[in-house]
Amino acid sequence: MKKVLTLNDVCLTYHTLQGETDALSHLNLEVEEGEFVGIVGPSGCGKTTILSLIAGILSPSSGSILLEGGDTNSLKCGYMLQKDHLLDWRTIYKNILLGLEIQGRISNDSLDYVADLLNKYGLKEFRNSYPHQLSGGMRQRVALIRTLALKPSILLLDEPFSALDYVTRLSVCDDVHRIIKQEKKTAILVTHDISEAISLCDRVVVLSHRPATVKYIHHILIEGEPLVRRKSPDFAITFDKIWKELDIKL
């Protein structure tokens, strides 16, 4: 399999007036094409920082990051944040076109691709609606399609379900999994929710407390949709293992 992303001995230190914070320390990670990698770790351990580095919003203090054999670049990444951040004054369709519009990539081809996505994922009837008319789960789907419209080589998901209520979350989880697998995208999901990581990912990376470093990597052998995976006996076993490794103390 082709490697899409390599993090090589990456360290990052934040500097603020209050002092310096070591967020990442000698972090190594490789991601292959088409893989769905989960990163779990305690709150504040540096998960968001990793994604910011991959997207090229931050540069590492030391170490190197290779994305598709080249430099990191936010244009190669599709970043999905905790909240959908749809713009209230744009219709769903206009929201989805936002990235293409900004990058000056509106063309017959890209519009066809978007129309195709809208069709496939049941957003066609909402294209002229405004975000406030959609449910939380639907809005998150729109946010995902907005990201996919740019054909990113890697998707970065930063706790994308944490703003949703629990029941919605389960179905949005399924939804996102289905779409990402169907589009054959490489994705990195950051979360503090262990069961979310196990039910979505092919591989789960467990991070230590801050400064984050890779503690353990689990290959998830359970197959299928997230909701199906949650019923597997292996699910509970893996959950337990990761829970112990996370070593959460009150």
Next chain:
Amino acid sequence: MKYSLEHEKYLNNIRKKKIWIIISQWGVLIVLLLSWELMALTGVIDAFIFSSPSRIISTLFTLWTDSNLLLHVGVTLYETVAGFLIATAVGTLVAIGLWWCENLRRIFEPYLVILNSLPKVALGPIIIIWAGAGTKAIITMAVLICIIITTINMLNGFVEVDKDKILLMKTLGANKLQVLTKLILPANVGTLLATLKINVGLSWVGSIMGEYLVSKAGLGYLIVYGGQIFKLDLVMASTVVLCLLAGLMYYLVALLEKKLNKK
């Protein structure tokens, strides 16, 4: 659409309440005017000092026929609207500039605070000397009163835009101009409307204050003139016209708001 009886009842109740409120609103005005008129007629209050609705109406008529009410209205309206538009436009542009350059914002923050708390009327004599004793001075006064608060309000709106939304724009590859035009400005249409509403009131304060200081025509001029020659009818009549115009201007802004919100 057919509703259940209970729902019809509920809707009816709400409708009744609404009608009742509107009737009461007019009622208050009518009772006030009638008792004013009555007290003036019966001599409870001195109509020479307190004027009366009928005297105000007849004054309005004489103003209309003899001394060109429309000219005075036109002059004041021109000053107010000019001050209002200039202050809103320039104030918003300054806010955009300060948003764009953070250093500039930090340098000018204390100046904005001081200028905001300064009573702008105190600058009257300076304005008259610099801008000349005329319409220009009055418009300058209106602009000065509105512009600082416009800048402060708009800038606050700009910086309060969700940092994560800006991050999202950046991950989509937006440059600063795109962040401004596609996120910051559209996100602040509401702020602009709120500012416009404040400016409607303030620009009238500015133009009338200006006319108190220097003027040869206008509603403020009529009010000052009426006070000087002790014609309270003239003062009251001009004030009534002022109320109507200010109300009308506010209504127009509210209409604009409704139109934008519908979209």
